[in-house]
Amino acid sequence: MxxxxxxxNLSEGRRQDVIDACAQAIRGAGVHLLDVKSDAxxxxxxxxxxxxxxxxxxxxxxxxxxxxxAIDLRSHSGEHPRLGAVDVTPxxxxxxxxxxxxxxxxxxxxxxxxxxxxxxxxxxxxAASTPARRNLEDIRRGEFEGLAAKMQQPDWKPDFGPSxxxxxxxxxxxxxxxxxxxxxINLATNRLDVAKKIxxxxxxxxxxxxxxxxxxxxxxxxxxxxxSMNLTNFEKTPMFRxxxxxxxxxxxxxxxVLESEIVGLVPAAALTATAAWFLQMEDGFSAEQILENRLRxxx
Amino acid sequence: MxxxxxxxNLSEGRRQDVIDACAQAIRGAGVHLLDVKSDAxxxxxxxxxxxxxxxxxxxxxxxxxxxxxAIDLRSHSGEHPRLGAVDVTPxxxxxxxxxxxxxxxxxxxxxxxxxxxxxxxxxxxxAASTPARRNLEDIRRGEFEGLAAKMQQPDWKPDFGPSxxxxxxxxxxxxxxxxxxxxxINLATNRLDVAKKIxxxxxxxxxxxxxxxxxxxxxxxxxxxxxSMNLTNFEKTPMFRxxxxxxxxxxxxxxxVLESEIVGLVPAAALTATAAWFLQMEDGFSAEQILENRLRxxx
Numbered sequence: 001m002x003x004x005x006x007x008x009n010l011s012e013g014r015r016q017d018v019i020d021a022c023a024q025a026i027r028g029a030g031v032h033l034l035d036v037k038s039d040a041x042x043x044x045x046x047x048x049x050x051x052x053x054x055x056x057x058x059x060x061x062x063x064x065x066x067x068x069x070a071i072d073l074r075s076h077s078g079e080h081p082r083l084g085a086v087d088v089t090p091x092x093x094x095x096x097x098x099x100x101x102x103x104x105x106x107x108x109x110x111x112x113x114x115x116x117x118x119x120x121x122x123x124x125x126x127a128a129s130t131p132a133r134r135n136l137e138d139i140r141r142g143e144f145e146g147l148a149a150k151m152q153q154p155d156w157k158p159d160f161g162p163s164x165x166x167x168x169x170x171x172x173x174x175x176x177x178x179x180x181x182x183x184x185i186n187l188a189t190n191r192l193d194v195a196k197k198i199x200x201x202x203x204x205x206x207x208x209x210x211x212x213x214x215x216x217x218x219x220x221x222x223x224x225x226x227x228s229m230n231l232t233n234f235e236k237t238p239m240f241r242x243x244x245x246x247x248x249x250x251x252x253x254x255x256x257v258l259e260s261e262i263v264g265l266v267p268a269a270a271l272t273a274t275a276a277w278f279l280q281m282e283d284g285f286s287a288e289q290i291l292e293n294r295l296r297x298x299x
Numbered sequence: 300m301x302x303x304x305x306x307x308n309l310s311e312g313r314r315q316d317v318i319d320a321c322a323q324a325i326r327g328a329g330v331h332l333l334d335v336k337s338d339a340x341x342x343x344x345x346x347x348x349x350x351x352x353x354x355x356x357x358x359x360x361x362x363x364x365x366x367x368x369a370i371d372l373r374s375h376s377g378e379h380p381r382l383g384a385v386d387v388t389p390x391x392x393x394x395x396x397x398x399x400x401x402x403x404x405x406x407x408x409x410x411x412x413x414x415x416x417x418x419x420x421x422x423x424x425x426a427a428s429t430p431a432r433r434n435l436e437d438i439r440r441g442e443f444e445g446l447a448a449k450m451q452q453p454d455w456k457p458d459f460g461p462s463x464x465x466x467x468x469x470x471x472x473x474x475x476x477x478x479x480x481x482x483x484i485n486l487a488t489n490r491l492d493v494a495k496k497i498x499x500x501x502x503x504x505x506x507x508x509x510x511x512x513x514x515x516x517x518x519x520x521x522x523x524x525x526x527s528m529n530l531t532n533f534e535k536t537p538m539f540r541x542x543x544x545x546x547x548x549x550x551x552x553x554x555x556v557l558e559s560e561i562v563g564l565v566p567a568a569a570l571t572a573t574a575a576w577f578l579q580m581e582d583g584f585s586a587e588q589i590l591e592n593r594l595r596x597x598x
Contacts, residue, residue, distance in 0.1 A: 267590050292393070
């Protein structure tokens with residue numbers, strides 16, 4: 001079965017009845033709701049669910065049907081930047097489904113959101129219609145308050161829906177992306193400058209690896225420092241290469257790697273590729289050799 | 300769902316009608332028949348199938364019902380040592396099932412084989428009733444031809460069934476064991492003595508790691524040598540430790556590891572543990588963090 005993960009971000013993190021009603025709408029569409037995380041100071045809730053394409057599509061539309069009448073951006077405040085009631089909706093290919101299929105799903109769901117709810121939709125990341133719209137930060141710059149003016153610029157016509165913001169629900173950003181891995185490496189030192197220099201060396205924004213975001217932080221309870229990272233495409237910038245590069249950079253300062261950690265979830269393929277690389281497995285190795293995959297293929 | 304793998308070895312590798320009838324008997328019990336491998340010179344066929352405990356039990360009994368009337372050890376010859384028609388039947392815990400449950404299954408199936416088919420049963424490996432019966436080689440020593448005399452010794456009373464061999468079907472060896480990983484490491488040299496020395500250093504029989512069987516062989520088509528291994532308990536003697544030890548021993552002879560390979564299937568947990576070790580993942584990492592596991596837990 002194809003499995004697509006979807007992680008919509010709702011601009012509501014305080015009113016529990018709205019948060020619950022949206023969760024109920026998602027569940028009712030027949031997907032597996034894996035996680036709900038609300039943050040009151042951000043005034044934002046992140047839902048994580050998974051299913052096949054028809055179920056995921058139904059769940060997103062049910063979420064919009066619940067959220068659009070319930071959330072008014074004109075009276076919304078919170079620390080996190082946002083454009084709309086259902087602010088961002090990424091589709092992520094997990095198993096038996098390609099990125100191209102997730103892009104097609106983003107476009108089809110985006111079109112329906114514009115039509116059914118009168119909310120303008122911007123496609124982002126892999127689904128973006130122009131390179132200028134790949135980055136969420138660029139689309140969201142100016143936030144809800146600046147959206148009406150922004151949308152008057154010819155560059156910021158939406159991909160779907162009306163050419164002006166929805167009065168209360170703003171706009172929606174919909175797209176497709178690879179699974180993100182939150183990956184941290186702790187260093188056997190308390191020198192924050194070393195963690196910051198390493199973060200700067202390995203992240204794309206300052207010249208490092210293409211799909212790495214990184215910063216150096218202090219773990220005061222452990223008395224050590226950490227290179228805290230997001231890996232945004234584990235196929236093109238794999239975990240083992242990031243680990244080995246951080247280790248090599250640390251050695252240049254006479255510092256060892258203490259340990260590393262994955263925060264939250266990781267796709268099995270990211271770990272399998274790591275094992276195969278360190279064991280120098282020849283190209284002949286395939287995921288078909290993993291016993292559980294073989295059993296499931298036959299089931 | 301609990302998944303148990305079962306890999307019965309049949310003493311017939313030449314008569315295709317018998318091989319097919321046994322495969323049909325297994326399939327008819329509702330398990331997934333994953334692989335059938337016959338060897339004419341060994342005169343032996345290895346079936347690999349998987350399912351939950353009731354289905355696996357039914358499949359083994361169906362296999363005995365098909366094999367016992369069809370195979371006569373008195374006229375059987377082949378290179379591979381054997382005691383009986385269905386020679387060896389191991390149960391292997393794969394997912395959602397403990398070794399203790401596989402041991403219990405081996406005992407229950409063994410008892411039924413004795414009762415239903417009049418075939419004496421010896422329990423082996425994790426299911427063995429005494430340490431002297433853990434190793435298959437010890438039970439099988441003397442083969443079918445020496446079995447009647449062997450069973451007259453007080454040490455070789457069977458665990459179930461009659462106290463003498465079945466006239467045509469001999470005896471059966473039934474047990475429970477960990478999954479076996481066939482793992483080879485190729486060295487960047489053609490010096491067979493180096494591969495043999497390393498095999499001797501890492502295998503249990505000559506003082507090496509507890510759950511490693513190893514030999515040094517020549518890969519004449521590639522012009523290199525190989526340390527060819529069976530890892531019989533990947534939890535207690537993990538792949539990464541075997542790889543690193545072989546690499547270290549090779550370095551002592553100025554030889555590099557060229558590549559490694561898994562032949563056939565490998566449990567996902569063996570690869571996950573390898574990734575976690577090389578990435579120095581802290582103890583906090585758990586299989587629950589693998590996205591696919593989380594999805595399946597909810598399914």
